Amino acid sequence: MDIKQAVGKRIKTVRQRNGLTQDQLAEQVGLSPKYISGIERGVENPTMDNLIRLAKALGVETYDLFLFGESEDSEKALRKGIDKMVREASREKLQLYFGVMRKVLEFS
Numbered sequence: 001m002d003i004k005q006a007v008g009k010r011i012k013t014v015r016q017r018n019g020l021t022q023d024q025l026a027e028q029v030g031l032s033p034k035y036i037s038g039i040e041r042g043v044e045n046p047t048m049d050n051l052i053r054l055a056k057a058l059g060v061e062t063y064d065l066f067l068f069g070e071s072e073d074s075e076k077a078l079r080k081g082i083d084k085m086v087r088e089a090s091r092e093k094l095q096l097y098f099g100v101m102r103k104v105l106e107f108s
Contacts, residue, residue, distance in 0.1 A: 005042030006068040007051075012040040014058045014065070028057040059084070 001009075015025050022040070026033040031050065038044030039054075046054070055062040067077075089097065 002042065004045060007046075007065055008040040008042040008044075010065050010068040011054060011058070014060055015040075018058055020058075025054070025057060029053040059088075 015022070020028075022036045023033045026036045029050070030053070035044055039046050039050075051065060052062050055065055058065075086094065086097065
């Protein structure tokens with residue numbers, strides 16, 4: 001797999017993790033869905049400006065798009081994801097997260 005394919009696969013993974021379709025992501029960054037599809041398949045070569053816009057729309061740092069060597073399920077990735085969710089959560093969501101975690105821990 002070459003670098004374009006690896007970056008494209010990473011973008012697709014992050015997009016799907018965020019629950020976005022290619023059309024939704026394309027609309028957010030002002031690009032065509034066909035171009036997003038091409039990036040994800042590794043056939044388009046996105047500019048740095050487009051990578052920055054994609055990262056921002058996906059809620060990650062630009063360098064995160066190049067972390068394709070790290071498994072989404074790795075402890076580091078999971079901790080980072082949880083940390084980001086907690087940092088960005090409203091008070092209501094924090095209360096919800098806390099309640100869910102407490103219930104899960106009761107059953108473990």
